[in-house]
Amino acid sequence: MATLLAGKTAIILGVANKWSIAYAIAESYRREGARVILTYQGERQKGTVEDLAKDLGADRVLNCDVTKPEELAALVEALSNEKLDIVVHSIAFANREDLSRPFIETSRDGFLLAHEVSAYSLISVSNALAPLMAHGGSILTLTYLGAVRVIPNYNVMGVAKAALEASVRYLASDLGAKNIRVNAISAGPIKTASARGIKDFSKVLDGVAAVAPLQRNTDPAEVGDTAVFLGSDLGRGVTGNVIYVDAGFQIMGLQAPE
Numbered sequence: 001m002a003t004l005l006a007g008k009t010a011i012i013l014g015v016a017n018k019w020s021i022a023y024a025i026a027e028s029y030r031r032e033g034a035r036v037i038l039t040y041q042g043e044r045q046k047g048t049v050e051d052l053a054k055d056l057g058a059d060r061v062l063n064c065d066v067t068k069p070e071e072l073a074a075l076v077e078a079l080s081n082e083k084l085d086i087v088v089h090s091i092a093f094a095n096r097e098d099l100s101r102p103f104i105e106t107s108r109d110g111f112l113l114a115h116e117v118s119a120y121s122l123i124s125v126s127n128a129l130a131p132l133m134a135h136g137g138s139i140l141t142l143t144y145l146g147a148v149r150v151i152p153n154y155n156v157m158g159v160a161k162a163a164l165e166a167s168v169r170y171l172a173s174d175l176g177a178k179n180i181r182v183n184a185i186s187a188g189p190i191k192t193a194s195a196r197g198i199k200d201f202s203k204v205l206d207g208v209a210a211v212a213p214l215q216r217n218t219d220p221a222e223v224g225d226t227a228v229f230l231g232s233d234l235g236r237g238v239t240g241n242v243i244y245v246d247a248g249f250q251i252m253g254l255q256a257p258e
């Protein structure tokens with residue numbers, strides 16, 4: 001039996017449906033023997049996430065829209081008897097219009113929304129939940145290559161992911177003394193709800209598979225398994241890092257001619 005996470009409790013924020021990267025992480029965590037707690041964003045998602053929790057064998061399902069401080073406070077209250085070992089932050093949002101028109105036209109409100117949901121929430125969630133990680137632990141978040149390279153249409157999300165990746169480093173510095181590690185997984189493109197309707201997403205997938213050393217796209221289960229490593233004691237020396245789980249795509253400069 002796989003037991004890399006036996007005896008550990010993980011809270012996973014960001015399961016919306018079975019295609020969510022957070023769902024693949026929850027599957028890997030359950031396989032490795034973790035106790036899993038899921039959160040959902042508002043009443044509209046409640047039933048779906050409760051059904052998914054049953055399928056996964058997750059223990060608890062709690063509400064938390066990260067833009068509402070009172071909901072984060074209520075989450076902490078609901079968790080007051082828990083000892084947490086792992087926090088997974090798998091949350092991002094920007095206005096759809098900001099992911100299609102030219103970046104230079106990003107509005108102040110659109111910029112602030114993307115940064116609040118996709119970057120600041122890692123800070124507020126870490127501040128709220130780190131006190132429950134009494135014996136140390138591991139915080140992880142999901143990022144994308146658009147943080148460090150220009151990717152068509154990623155726009156304000158790229159800037160928010162840059163803030164997220166910098167936040168990983170500052171949080172790792174703050175929390176190291178408590179033996180809490182903070183890392184990000186930079187996943188290759190995956191067809192989730194957050195990819196649906198993005199212009200030319202199929203072309204992005206095909207382009208990556210054509211260039212990546214492994215000659216294919218990223219399987220969400222591979223992200224889940226890297227999240228196991230980072231959450232487990234195997235990852236005990238790793239903090240403040242961004243680990244690419246992208247079939248090697250980001251190392252390529254010029255594609256070798258056929």
Ligand code: NAD
Binds near residue numbers: 015017092187189193
């Ligand atoms: P997804 O749509 O399944 O997950 C996004 C989640 O964010 C949803 O569960 C949604 O409910 C949650 N969310 C949005 N606003 C929220 C709020 N205010 N409060 C609480 N939750 C909120 O899509 P996904 O692709 O699984 O995305 C998860 C993470 O992975 C994101 O950070 C995304 O940027 C990142 N990522 C995705 C890809 C990809 O290609 N799909 C690649 C690299 C990184």
Ligand code: IMJ
Binds near residue numbers: 153189
């Ligand atoms: C998103 C937009 C543009 C290009 C993109 C993506 N590429 C990839 C994504 C190339 C891989 C997916 N991704 C990494 C994300 O972080 C997506 C975030 C996102 C998606 C949506 C779509 C629906 C919506 N708002 C969103 N906010 C954030 O209304």
